[in-house]
Amino acid sequence: xxxxxxxxxxxxxxxxxxxxxxxxxxxxxxxxxxxxxxxxxxxxxxxxxxxxxxxxxxxxxxxxxxxxxxxxxxxxxxxxxxxxxxxxxxxx
Numbered sequence: 072x073x074x075x076x077x078x079x080x081x082x083x084x085x086x087x088x089x090x091x092x093x094x095x096x097x098x099x100x101x102x103x104x105x106x107x108x109x110x111x112x113x114x115x116x117x118x119x120x121x122x123x124x125x126x127x128x129x130x131x132x133x134x135x136x137x138x139x140x141x142x143x144x145x146x147x148x149x150x151x152x153x154x155x156x157x158x159x160x161x162x163x
Contacts, residue, residue, distance in 0.1 A: 072097050072149040076106060079157055085113040094153070099132060100143040102153060117155060127158040
């Protein structure tokens with residue numbers, strides 16, 4: 072299944088500057104594997120050494136935060152939008 076993945080600015084070096092790319096997969100895990108196949112190095116920025124989503128990276132399938140869904144096993148239906156959003160910290 073083909074999905075559209077929105078890439079944050081900080082990860083666009085892996086996608087040749089593209090803000091949105093397509094990827095294949097029935098689950099988020101498969102989508103990330105396809106992203107890695109086509110944009111080598113991106114998975115290491117999204118997944119930790121144990122293969123889990125990094126603590127400070129938020130991922131949404133359509134408008135649903137995958138942490139409150141099925142994590143990496145969240146279904147990614149045909150035409151879904153996947154957003155990778157690094158957490159922002161700081162302030163006074």
